[in-house]
Amino acid sequence: MPPIPLLLSAGEASGDMYAARLATALKQRLDVAIFGMGGPHMRAAGVEIITDYAEVSVVGITEVLKRLPSLFRAMSRLVDEAERRRPPLAILTDFPGFHLRLARKLRPRGIRNVYYICPQFWAWRPWRVNLVRRRFAQALCIFHFEEKFYADAGVPVKFIGHPLVGNVKPTMTREFFCKKYGLEDGDPIITILPGSRRGEITHHVPVLVEALVEIERIMPGSYGVVVAVAPGLDSKKLKAMFPPQWQVKFIDKDTYNALAAADLAIVSSGTATVETALLGKPMIVVYRLSPLTARLAKPLVRTKFLSMVNLIAGRAVVPELIQQEFTPQRVATEAGNLLSPSKEGRQRVEEMLRGLEEVQRLLGPPGAVERAADEIRKLLNAVQSNAK
Template sequence: MTLRVALIAGEASGDQLGADLMRAIKAQHPDVSFEAVAGPKMRAEGCREIGHIDELSVMGISEVVKHLPRLLRLRRDLVQYLIEDEPDVVIGIDAPDFNLGLEKRVRKAGIPTVHYVSPTVWAWRAGRVNTVAEAADLLLCLFPFEPDCYRGTGLKALFAGNPLAADIEGPMDQAVARKTLSLPVDGEVVAMLPGSRSGEVSRLGPLFLKTARALRAKRPDLSFVVPMAGEKAEAAFASLPEWRRMDFPVHMVRGKARESMAAADVVLAASGTATMEAMLLERPTVVSYQVSPLTHALVRGLKLIKTPWVAMPNVLAGQAMFPEHLQSEATPAKLAGSVDALLADPGRRTVMSQQCRDLADSLRAAGPATAARAILELAATRHSAQTPAS
């Protein structure tokens, strides 16, 4: 009997997750058909498109408000379609504000539902565990500690591997990375990653350049590389007065963030995906971030953040493995002090790299095949329930 799977993806990362999952399901159950709100990678895996991923890709509060009526109509239409179509399982990939409501309605109609990617209930809005439990029969998590957050809810939560860990298989050769970037093969290198968005670059770029100046005063032979995510980020960085006043080389490159981190002895990074990449590349890292004073006051006043750390590697480690300097603590002197301390202590860097390796191994302990097995088991229970007793 052909297995019929519906998937709803809401952004580029979801398109990649969906494509990987489709491939794994086909490997275990070749007689399967897919229909999806999809992007190019999912379409390449062979789904019938019932919506385009761009219809859900809305970022920022103002944009969401602007598009809310259209998004609500889209969700209503998809729910009606899925209930009438009756696939064997519906999989919502991330986009929790859209997908959890859809999954809840479809599940009430008797169709098994899966939510792929746990909301960050461990960091803020812990009450969402109940919302997820009402919406899904199965939750696929990207981090091994997340299933424990759902104990007592009745929801089956499963660690299904981390796609970034699967993509970065281990450290890159430092000498090769330096040659690729035309950096000195000998000597110390610091990679600075002030963020991927132009707003982040404008906010953290001056701080990182001042930090570089403070480090250079202590270590005159120190080299710096700054990878920029794209043209807008590069333009924002190049327009900074601190950049124009640089009187020593800072090597700016387009893209090549992973090569830049691999080339470095120490990484200075904005909190975000870069810290995970640095961990998976086993590079010692110092983390920084700043938001507007109003945002920071609201987050603190409402006690929205539940973890003592902002960098995911530290959350995974359960300790400040990577030094963090945030808000008023993010000063050139403090950042330079933490980077300099790591440069001065090869033994500490070795220990940190081993900690990174252990965490990376834990993230690679599962993968799309694990997720596919759980989905097939869920779909099989529906088939057995629908089969009349002989």
């Protein structure tokens, strides 16, 4: 028999990473031919990429309008390919603005939809959970508090734990990292994760550059600055946004080691904050949208916190500087507090590390991807049995 076709789709960098791991786990369990939308990780995992997520990856309400033609083209390609290959299941990874619409188009064609990495509808526009109930046969959530939210709305849901647990580990010592990248081992290291989308880079980097100037002013001395370049970003273009005389180290494909070596991380809100928490590193979370998008989005937000670390803990474990609070002065002040050798500074870091340990516990045990693959295998077997 030929391999079973499965559609697997991810619309941004973290989803591409999670979906790639799922593709590998599914291939270990089933004879499948996986195709869909994704990026470098999925491609490396043997997924046939019909459309690259770089065409559609965008954040913000107003920013989406500029990318509508690309979004429509990607949607059309995926639907056409699904019609041609007739997969019994479509596994859609987060990215709700696109995937809710794709699910609506696939369901009437007899394709059962699985939501892998449920959207965070509990945080904003929670009424959209009803669309998941109507369009998806199964939802797989990665945060413990999501299971009740989706179950209460009538969605068939399973908590699988976070896919990053057990996978976020450094591969070298700080000493070796410093030697490899030309850093002084004895100096404090600030590692910056400015974001994975072009819009995030545009909004974040100018503020971060000014913040580094301010940090140097209030904390004179020698320290290393590392910028971890997300997959899909052009490191040369990113480097050009920093003053050429600065000794900033731009690092590709080595984010976990860059974080593990850090005394402080400044991190764009999103999956990277969970990775930083799993490595137990003090952090400042930052994020900024365009002013118009922020004004439009503000009435839709339903949570006290925006960073995943604080949401998981249910309290303010790490400082989050969002929108107008994300200024060079605020970043520098928070950095000074966390890097201070004073008793108060050490106590602040120790308290944060205790909070991060709590977050690590709440993320669940290792094996989330394997549990997801097992659930999908069960659903696929049920679909095939009903078709006989």
